[in-house]
Amino acid sequence: MTIIESIRIALRSLSANKLRSALTMLGIIIGVAAVISLMGIGRGAQQAIDRQINSMGTNLIFVSPGSINQGGVRSGQGTAQTLTYDDAVALATSGLSAVAAVAPEVRTFGQAVYMGNNVNTQIVGVTPEYETVRNYRVQSGEFISAGNVTARSTVAVVGANIVTTLFNGEDPIGQTIRINNVGFKVIGVLEAKGGGGFGNQDDQILVPLTTVNTRLQRGNFRGSNLVSQISVQATDASQMDLAIQQISEVLRERHKIRFEDDFTVRSQQDLLETATQVTGILTLFLGGVAGISLLVGGIGIMNIMLVSVTERTREIGIRKAIGATRGNILAQFLTEAMVLSVFGGFIGVGLGAVMARVISAAPLGGTLVLNSVVGLDSVLLATIFATAVGLFFGIYPAYRAASLNPIDALRYE
Amino acid sequence: MIELENVYKIYRMGDSEVHALDGVSLKIEAGEWVAIVGPSGSGKSTLMNVIGCLDQPTAGSYKLDGVEVARMNDRDLARVRNRKIGFVFQTFNLLPRTTALANVELPLIYAGVRDRRPRAVEALERVGLGDRLHHKPNELSGGQQQRVAIARALVTNPAIILADEPTGNLDSKSGAEIMELFHQMHTQQGLTIVMVTHDPDIAAQCERVIHIRDGKIIGDEHNGDRRKVPGIAEQMKPSDSVILESVAAGATR
The missing domain is CATH 3.40.50.300 (P-loop containing nucleotide triphosphate hydrolases)
Known part of the structure; x- marks a missing residue:
């Protein structure tokens, strides 16, 4: 008896009980669809985060202030105010072989007002290097110049979203906005970077670094020289480790450090790895939840197959009487279970892909776009898993059917 | 014998x-x-x-x-039942929801015969059911059902x-x-x-x-x-x- 023959017999007996077969398959369909769509979402989240980290620039090293250690209690990273603009200047001018560019930044929150509109957003104090190091592009107008920084000019370069939220889509160049009651002339608009997650880059307003410290910061911070972070671009991907070492040496010397660094140096790669780890766990978790539903679907198949064997005891007896071997009967019931699970698997893959597409289309948290990715591997995985489920849960009922004694089976009412 | x-x-x-x-x-x-x-x-x-x-x-x-x-083992016994013996039962024992033709073809499937249809048709014609090939057991009278069963028994010669x-x-x-x-x-x-x-x-x-x-x-x-x-x-x-x-x-x- 060929495989095609077995499949034909299986299809015939499954179609004899269409509703029951469909309901049994539903378990597998939902399981596989869940695996496909949830893994797609996890994958999409991973790619979105990767994209965002990569959009920050290339070969980046982030230097942040260390944490305050007060009376044995360690506060969060960046709570100490140890990094200064002078540190950044020193890193740029020490002639470090592995360092290509240095871009310090200072971040604060502010309210920007234009006409009747206002928006609360991040104000980032930057230097001209920020544009290239952090991979920003000016869509119109110009970026903050070195002259702006030395002159502490009140000029601003706004993110793409600001144009819509504050200017209702009009051309903002040349207009004056008020940030924390200080007037700033808009000299440029940034190209949209997309993405979301940790503070949307398109919602920022960039101003000269020195202006933030002298005009926008409040209280103790006003007039200080502090920076929130220094982005350093290494000359080459292979020079990252050397760059980190050189940066650390210069800063330790400047800060006169003997024991513990009061700053943290992390590469873009570290960020990416952390993010990948987090999203990887997320994907695994989602896949696991979906896998459980697939397992439940498999138990459904086993249940129905057991009922089916009991119900068709007489049929099994007839088949044996006219020449079916144990192997034939085993193959028949196993094929039925497999047909259920494989068909369910295929339909589930289709449904899962549609679900992933629908979820991608739905806006999640503002401009964050989750392009869920249904990879060939997850399709294969789900199909193979569904088949394995069918095989695993089909074996016992099929074995029961095959071991029936033909005489008893024929007498069964 | x-x-x-x-x-x-x-x-x-x-x-x-x-x-x-x-x-x-x-x-x-x-x-x-x-x-x-x-x-x-x-x-x-x-x-x-x-x-x-x-x-x-x-x-x-x-x-x-x-x-x-x-x-003999299970496989040999099945082969003997398939090739040498044809069964006719009191209760007919046809597969329900399955046409007369498919019922008669069944032993040939297990015999591994490829060109089954003509042989099954011939067996049904021999028992006088050439015009009932696609009827299911519940659409046939008792006598007709037993004829189908006889055709099924005969089809493997x-x-x-x-x-x-x-x-x-x-x-x-x-x-x-x-x-x-x-x-x-x-x-x-x-x-x-x-x-x-x-x-x-x-x-x-x-x-x-x-x-x-x-x-x-x-x-x-x-x-x-x-x-x-x-x-x-x-x-x-x-x-x-x-x-x-x-x-x-x-x-x-």
């Missing part, structure tokens, strides 16, 4: 042993038409199952075409037809038609037919009647070769055998 020697079939029911077959020795030659008669519980169905390779004897030897069946009360569930007219069909199979194709029955009228139509009671053969008589007699109507009168009368009494008891 069929050779049983001192065959025992013992069932264990709790502590007690039931001897369904108690030392049966029997020889059936190719081309014979044999009836096995006996009251219910006499062991005739067990004998039939053993002959049909559905069951294996507890002790003794059963040779089919000179091959010892008692030592077996040497032996085993029939277990083939007319038991039929009215007398359909029963007579089915018997006519067996008669044809016997006379025209020389098939060996073994038929279990408790109906003396049916037994009388067979060439040889074997009486069984309590697992033992208690009588074996020959009615003459049916192949030499043209019609069947005159064969309907019961045999005047004394033993047969006693069996008939047992059956109606």
Whole structure:
């Protein structure tokens, strides 16, 4: 008896009980669809985060202030105010072989007002290097110049979203906005970077670094020289480790450090790895939840197959009487279970892909776009898993059917 | 062709042993038409199952075409049932929701025959159901269903037809038609037919009647070769055998 023959017999007996077969398959369909769509979402989240980290620039090293250690209690990273603009200047001018560019930044929150509109957003104090190091592009107008920084000019370069939220889509160049009651002339608009997650880059307003410290910061911070972070671009991907070492040496010397660094140096790669780890766990978790539903679907198949064997005891007896071997009967019931699970698997893959597409289309948290990715591997995985489920849960009922004694089976009412 | 020697079939029911077959020795030659008669519980169905390779004897030897069946494994037994034996049951035992044609094709599937349809159609035409190929069992009368079952038994060209009360569930007219069909199979194709029955009228139509009671053969008589007699109507009168009368009494008891 060929495989095609077995499949034909299986299809015939499954179609004899269409509703029951469909309901049994539903378990597998939902399981596989869940695996496909949830893994797609996890994958999409991973790619979105990767994209965002990569959009920050290339070969980046982030230097942040260390944490305050007060009376044995360690506060969060960046709570100490140890990094200064002078540190950044020193890193740029020490002639470090592995360092290509240095871009310090200072971040604060502010309210920007234009006409009747206002928006609360991040104000980032930057230097001209920020544009290239952090991979920003000016869509119109110009970026903050070195002259702006030395002159502490009140000029601003706004993110793409600001144009819509504050200017209702009009051309903002040349207009004056008020940030924390200080007037700033808009000299440029940034190209949209997309993405979301940790503070949307398109919602920022960039101003000269020195202006933030002298005009926008409040209280103790006003007039200080502090920076929130220094982005350093290494000359080459292979020079990252050397760059980190050189940066650390210069800063330790400047800060006169003997024991513990009061700053943290992390590469873009570290960020990416952390993010990948987090999203990887997320994907695994989602896949696991979906896998459980697939397992439940498999138990459904086993249940129905057991009922089916009991119900068709007489049929099994007839088949044996006219020449079916144990192997034939085993193959028949196993094929039925497999047909259920494989068909369910295929339909589930289709449904899962549609679900992933629908979820991608739905806006999640503002401009964050989750392009869920249904990879060939997850399709294969789900199909193979569904088949394995069918095989695993089909074996016992099929074995029961095959071991029936033909005489008893024929007498069964 | 069929050779049983001192065959025992013992069932264990709790502590007690039931001897369904108690030392049966029997020889059936190719081309014979044999009836096995006996009251219910006499062991005739067990004998039939053993002959049909559905069951294996507890002790003794059963040779089919000179091959010892008692030592066969599941696969060989299935092959023998498929190739050498055709079954006809009292309750027809057709697959429900399956067309007559598909039912008749079934043994050919297990035989590994590729070009099944023409053979199945031919078998159905032989039993006079050429116009009912795509009817399902529930769309056929009892007599027609039994014809489908006979076509299914014939389709693999077996040497032996085993029939277990083939007319038991039929009215007398359909029963007579089915018997006519067996008669044809016997006379025209020389098939060996073994038929279990408790109906003396049916037994009388067979060439040889074997009486069984309590697992033992208690009588074996020959009615003459049916192949030499043209019609069947005159064969309907019961045999005047004394033993047969006693069996008939047992059956109606």
